[in-house]
Amino acid sequence: MRPLTITHAVVITLAATFVLLGLDRAGELRKNQPTYSPPAKPVVAAAPTHDPDKGKPPPHNDKPEDLPDGKGRDLTFYTCTACHGVALIKSQGLTRDLWDSTFDLMLEKHRMPPVKPAERAEILDYLAEQFPPRRRSRGTDNPFK
Amino acid sequence: MASRRNVLKGVGMATIGATLPPLGSAWAQTAPAAKAPKLLEMDGKAKLAVLGDRPLVAETQAALMDDDVTPTDKLFVRNNGQVPEAARDPKAWKIKVDGEVNTPLELTLGDLMSRFPNVSYQLVLECGGNGRSFFEPEARGNQWTNGGVGCPQWTGVRLADVLKAAGLKSSAIYTGHYGADPTLAGETDKPTISRGMRIAKAMDEHTLIAFKLNGEDLPLVHGAPVRLVVPAWAGSLSTKWLTRIWVRDKEHDGPGMGGFSYRVPKKPIVPGSKGDEKDMAILESMPVRSVITFPADGTRLAAGTKKLDLRGHAWAGDWDIKTVDISTDAGKTWKSAKVNPPANKFAWQRFTGSVDLPTSGYYEVWARATDSNGVTQPFMATNWNPQGYGANPINRIRVLVDS
Numbered sequence: 001m002r003p004l005t006i007t008h009a010v011v012i013t014l015a016a017t018f019v020l021l022g023l024d025r026a027g028e029l030r031k032n033q034p035t036y037s038p039p040a041k042p043v044v045a046a047a048p049t050h051d052p053d054k055g056k057p058p059p060h061n062d063k064p065e066d067l068p069d070g071k072g073r074d075l076t077f078y079t080c081t082a083c084h085g086v087a088l089i090k091s092q093g094l095t096r097d098l099w100d101s102t103f104d105l106m107l108e109k110h111r112m113p114p115v116k117p118a119e120r121a122e123i124l125d126y127l128a129e130q131f132p133p134r135r136r137s138r139g140t141d142n143p144f145k
Numbered sequence: 146m147a148s149r150r151n152v153l154k155g156v157g158m159a160t161i162g163a164t165l166p167p168l169g170s171a172w173a174q175t176a177p178a179a180k181a182p183k184l185l186e187m188d189g190k191a192k193l194a195v196l197g198d199r200p201l202v203a204e205t206q207a208a209l210m211d212d213d214v215t216p217t218d219k220l221f222v223r224n225n226g227q228v229p230e231a232a233r234d235p236k237a238w239k240i241k242v243d244g245e246v247n248t249p250l251e252l253t254l255g256d257l258m259s260r261f262p263n264v265s266y267q268l269v270l271e272c273g274g275n276g277r278s279f280f281e282p283e284a285r286g287n288q289w290t291n292g293g294v295g296c297p298q299w300t301g302v303r304l305a306d307v308l309k310a311a312g313l314k315s316s317a318i319y320t321g322h323y324g325a326d327p328t329l330a331g332e333t334d335k336p337t338i339s340r341g342m343r344i345a346k347a348m349d350e351h352t353l354i355a356f357k358l359n360g361e362d363l364p365l366v367h368g369a370p371v372r373l374v375v376p377a378w379a380g381s382l383s384t385k386w387l388t389r390i391w392v393r394d395k396e397h398d399g400p401g402m403g404g405f406s407y408r409v410p411k412k413p414i415v416p417g418s419k420g421d422e423k424d425m426a427i428l429e430s431m432p433v434r435s436v437i438t439f440p441a442d443g444t445r446l447a448a449g450t451k452k453l454d455l456r457g458h459a460w461a462g463d464w465d466i467k468t469v470d471i472s473t474d475a476g477k478t479w480k481s482a483k484v485n486p487p488a489n490k491f492a493w494q495r496f497t498g499s500v501d502l503p504t505s506g507y508y509e510v511w512a513r514a515t516d517s518n519g520v521t522q523p524f525m526a527t528n529w530n531p532q533g534y535g536a537n538p539i540n541r542i543r544v545l546v547d548s
Contacts, residue, residue: 052230055365057201057222058187083329085199087183091288098531101419102285109400111328111335133282133417143443144507144545 062086072126079115079123089131096128182206189364191218196287200224200329201366204292207542210458211438213488213495214267215295217359222366223272223293225401226326226337229386235362235370240354244321244392247312254356254371261302261310266351266376267492269296269460271431273379273407276536279526282417284533291436291540296458296493299374301355304390305348313344313392320347321397322373322384339399340381340407341391346429351376351491354387376491377462379407379428379534402427405532416529425530430462432537433522435469435496435514442542446502450546453500453510457540459484460493461516469496472511476524476539479513505548511541 064077066086080089083106094102103120106112115123182194185203193203203222205215212219232238236255243249252260272293274286287293308317321341327333346352353374356363363369368385375382381401391397401407408425437457446453459466465487470479482498502508515521526536 050231050233052233054231055189055369056228057198057224057366060198062199081199083199085197087195087197087199088287091196092285093283094285095282095417097419098282098285098417101531105285105404109404109406111330143543 060085066090068130070126070130072122073130075119076123076126079119083110083112089127093131093134094127095133096124099124099127099131185222187366189218190222190366191216193219193221194292196289200226201228202287204289205295206292207290207436207438207457207540208441210292210295210436211456213296214359215297217297217361217364217367220270220295220297220358220367221272221293223287223380224326224366224385225381226328227331228366229325229327231365232370238370240371240387241389242307242311242392243389245314245317245394246308246392247314248310250307250311252307257302257307257354257371258356261306263300263302264353265298265300265357266353266490267296267298267488268351268353268374268376269294269431269491269493270374270376270380270383271460273381273428273431273534274532275431276434276526276538277533279536279538280416280529280533281526282529284529284531284536286532291434293380294434294436294460296460297359299353299355300357300360301353301371301374303350304352304354304373305350307354307390308344308347308392311392316394317392318344319393319395319397320344321391321393321399322382322387323389323391323399324368324372324384325386325388336399338381338384338401339397340379340384340401341393341397341399342375342378342382342429344392346375346378351489377430377460379431381407396427405530407534408530408532409535410528410530413528414530418531420531428534430464431460432535433459433461433464433466433514433516433520434537435459435466435512435522435540437510437512437540437542440542440544444542444544446544446546448505448547451502453502453508453544454497455500455510455512455542456495456497457512458493459496459512459514460487461514461520464516464518464520466494466496466514467517467519468515469498470513470515471498471500472513473500473502473508475509476511476513482512502544502546505546508544508546509541510544511539513539 184192275293278288412424414420469482482496
């Protein structure tokens with residue numbers, strides 16, 4: 001074996017530096033930082049028997065007509081169902097205050113895209129009119145009457 | 146079990162109202178306006194009542210909740226986002242444990258199953274919003290009656306064993322949980338929901354990283370291939386499609402923490418108002434609750450029936466059930482039901498009772514459970530809050546004895 005020369009040492013040092021920098025940039029050297037990293041995307045292709053959609057819930061296809069007719073219906077439909085189904089809207093009857101704070105919840109916690117003030121007002125009018133708190137009383141739904 | 150059930154079925158049943166509207170009343174339990182629920186049509190699932198289809202949310206009607214151990218097809222479904230694609234190789238699914246630990250871990254499901262003791266328990270999993278529909282005025286969110294709950298058998302490893310293997314630092318006080326479900330808008334680079342709990346709950350021997358439900362691999366819609374099961378606390382902690390446990394040095398702050406989400410008032414709020422976030426505290430243990438699972442609400446009993454045998458389940462979050470009482474006169478008088486011990490800590494408890502029906506006519510049968518702290522179910526949902534947590538009024542069914 002030949003003794004190590006200065007040239008060898010320089011080449012080795014430079015190579016090691018590049019490798020370390022590369023690993024660092026790839027995040028290999030700083031794995032333990034407590035930051036959120038998104039879940040890995042499942043690998044596509046391979047085994048023909050694997051159906052990644054097997055076991056998923058049935059599809060749904062809401063239409064604007066699934067909401068009661070009224071001014072603001074279509075705007076409400078397209079704004080809200082960008083994310084969730086109409087069933088979630090229709091199952092609730094809320095005070096105007098609560099519909100208003102529902103808007104804040106969607107914007108602040110569920111990453112709803114910003115809505116123009118005039119559109120917000122129109123949707124709020126629609127929701128408050130169509131889905132107010134419902135009266136419930138002992139007599140109305142008795143199964144034996 | 147089978148024999149007891151046969152005996153109990155010996156009451157003079159004539160017909161059972163199949164699609165009864167929910168109960169309506171200012172007292173005891175009430176529910177939204179009368180309308181037959183949409184029923185779930187999905188392979189592997191019973192005809193649960195659909196509360197929402199995007200995200201899929203479906204509850205178990207009381208009469209479907211009668212089994213001692215909830216069968217997989219009858220277990221409620223609560224999704225917050227989309228259901229991710231099924232894993233091609235479940236054993237290779239990775240779970241990361243990081244944050245305030247000495248040795249961060251990245252385990253495959255295969256590692257997890259072979260490296261830590263596997264345990265099985267019957268554990269109550271209950272949606273934090275269970276009972277929400279009983280609030281007046283209505284609170285925001287999915288309008289659960291009592292069906293956001295089940296007590297199946299879960300198999301997995303103890304989260305405590307995994308955290309011990311990672312070595313908790315003294316700064317570790319809270320967890321933050323992450324799953325692989327895309328958001329409703331389809332994003333996969335942001336968590337749909339990420340809740341967490343105090344380390345003491347994470348270290349409880351019944352808090353599991355689970356991979357089997359009733360002895361079978363988890364179905365996709367219930368979190369396959371691996372999920373958390375945090376019994377007795379809001380179901381949103383029991384992250385499905387689990388990818389990461391982040392051990393924190395402070396209360397977790399992911400989506401689903403803070404604001405009015407999974408929080409109850411520490412200072413009472415005017416019902417129907419917006420409330421103030423500062424007055425809210427994290428919902429931890431679920432409250433005491435009982436559900437009559439037999440007979441069904443709306444059952445008609447044959448003329449001449451003088452006695453009704455009934456049964457149900459009761460549970461109380463972190464605590465045990467002390468008593469269950471039954472009334473047929475809206476609480477003027479009560480009669481004790483027999484309460485069985487739980488199969489294990491955090492399993493629900495079977496109660497059985499018998500009431501006299503002296504004449505033909507209409508009866509409401511009420512069930513009221515009391516926990517080991519002496520805390521009982523109220524006559525009506527109380528401590529109203531905008532997102533509707535903690536509603537656990539007395540349960541009731543209606544029966545008619547034909548003339």
